[in-house]
Amino acid sequence: MSAQPTLSSGNRTTKTQIRFHNTMSGQTEPFVPLVAGEVRSYTCGPTVYDFAHIGNFRTFVFQDILRRYLKSKGFRVIQVMNLTDVDDRIIQKSAAAGVSIREYTEKYIQAYMDDRRALNLEPPEYIARATEHIDDMVALIQRLTAKGFTYTSEGSTYYRIAKFPGYGKLSKIDVAGMQTGARVDMDRYDKDNARDFALWKAPKPGEHFWETPIGPGRPGWHIECAAMALKYLGDTLDIHSGGVDLTFPHHENEIAESEAATGKTFVRYWLHAEHLLVDHEKMSKSVGNFATLRELFSHGHKPSSIRFLLASVPYRRQLNFTPESLQGAASSVERMRNFVSRLRAEKFPEGSSPAIADRAAKAKEEFDRGLADDLNTAQALAAVFDLVRDANTAMDRGEFRRGDAAPVLEVMETFDAIFAVLHDDDAEKLKALGISASGPTLSDAEVDALVAERQAARKRRDFAASDRIRDQLAERGVILEDSRDGGVRWKRK
Numbered sequence: 001m002s003a004q005p006t007l008s009s010g011n012r013t014t015k016t017q018i019r020f021h022n023t024m025s026g027q028t029e030p031f032v033p034l035v036a037g038e039v040r041s042y043t044c045g046p047t048v049y050d051f052a053h054i055g056n057f058r059t060f061v062f063q064d065i066l067r068r069y070l071k072s073k074g075f076r077v078i079q080v081m082n083l084t085d086v087d088d089r090i091i092q093k094s095a096a097a098g099v100s101i102r103e104y105t106e107k108y109i110q111a112y113m114d115d116r117r118a119l120n121l122e123p124p125e126y127i128a129r130a131t132e133h134i135d136d137m138v139a140l141i142q143r144l145t146a147k148g149f150t151y152t153s154e155g156s157t158y159y160r161i162a163k164f165p166g167y168g169k170l171s172k173i174d175v176a177g178m179q180t181g182a183r184v185d186m187d188r189y190d191k192d193n194a195r196d197f198a199l200w201k202a203p204k205p206g207e208h209f210w211e212t213p214i215g216p217g218r219p220g221w222h223i224e225c226a227a228m229a230l231k232y233l234g235d236t237l238d239i240h241s242g243g244v245d246l247t248f249p250h251h252e253n254e255i256a257e258s259e260a261a262t263g264k265t266f267v268r269y270w271l272h273a274e275h276l277l278v279d280h281e282k283m284s285k286s287v288g289n290f291a292t293l294r295e296l297f298s299h300g301h302k303p304s305s306i307r308f309l310l311a312s313v314p315y316r317r318q319l320n321f322t323p324e325s326l327q328g329a330a331s332s333v334e335r336m337r338n339f340v341s342r343l344r345a346e347k348f349p350e351g352s353s354p355a356i357a358d359r360a361a362k363a364k365e366e367f368d369r370g371l372a373d374d375l376n377t378a379q380a381l382a383a384v385f386d387l388v389r390d391a392n393t394a395m396d397r398g399e400f401r402r403g404d405a406a407p408v409l410e411v412m413e414t415f416d417a418i419f420a421v422l423h424d425d426d427a428e429k430l431k432a433l434g435i436s437a438s439g440p441t442l443s444d445a446e447v448d449a450l451v452a453e454r455q456a457a458r459k460r461r462d463f464a465a466s467d468r469i470r471d472q473l474a475e476r477g478v479i480l481e482d483s484r485d486g487g488v489r490w491k492r493k
């Protein structure tokens, strides 16, 4: 039996069918989990050889939106995320630094966890470190060996892709005519190098290794995720997600490993997030447009603006990350926060208007419809912004009543259960990261606009909003001087 989440709003009830785009079928399909009411989900976490960059966080924010959305629809979500704390790059870098793998990766794991908190990413139910699951990986390799899917060469164990007929089904790679027995030892390679890949790698001189029943060595990257996913989630998962660049070889190899071992479908829905572009170029170290969250924070960008920007573009669309789009996100968040504070603080006339309640119900429905459609966050956001605009207009005209605040606030809460940007704790978060929260300098026109907004707030006696704007300006080095006649002057610190 499938779960049929129901959305009730006022007197209308609509059933929203959740649909996700499945990379395996290439289709957008109704989402029905294996066990009603429960979603078992695996997330490829970071390889902790460096600070995660904003492109990585695009995927992590998408995965957070996914889990929050499923939870909001009443599903119990069991999410596993791995931390790849051993791979080619980590081995090289820790050796170069002359420290153990554990010591080398600890700092980046810590930083990654701090960054997640700054972006309001909910913790998955299980966070699994590769180096703490070596036994599980060895056991899985032994299962594959028992079924004839492996061979060894010079102390390493390889997966024989010719033995697995489904190889290539996710990435649609054509393996016909591939040379049998050709091998690849690297953890990361491209489609042109599709070969038998290493499950277990014999140690090179001076390298860290584990002594195991299949010999000394260390695991290949792909066996990590397969072993940990099977351990915590069982043979068949509902959702496996990651960045689109993981489709091949990583996810293709995970399928080959797990399905060969269990004889069952590994994953029912494969969800992949598109690339993040920086000024229209693919993010990479070689292009020099590599940005960590910390770099952005120390340039005055707020965690909430970054989260909002990353969440606002539907995950299967490329996202172009620019300073302008980040500024736009910051003012969107500000607009919503000011709106909620107006809803809470302003004294509206008694009564209620059915038109507003109806407007709120419609916004909630559209918000939900957007997310149900393969997490179309842009559509969901448009519904909320339309409501904000209409409610503000009604307030300005004196048509908004005291009883109207509750249904509108409810929509804002529904929105924030997924987007998580309304709570104004950016400064605290930056402080926790040891970064001082001085934003980029505002232009005179921007200051004038904020001052006018504050004056309007004071006029309608919304002192919470007026104080917030004053604080916002103070954070950016602008001081206000209120005069007796109700006017205001500003100056820079």
Ligand SMILES: [Zn+2]
Pocket (backbone or CB within 6 Å): 043, 044, 045, 082, 225, 250
């Ligand atoms: Zn993975």
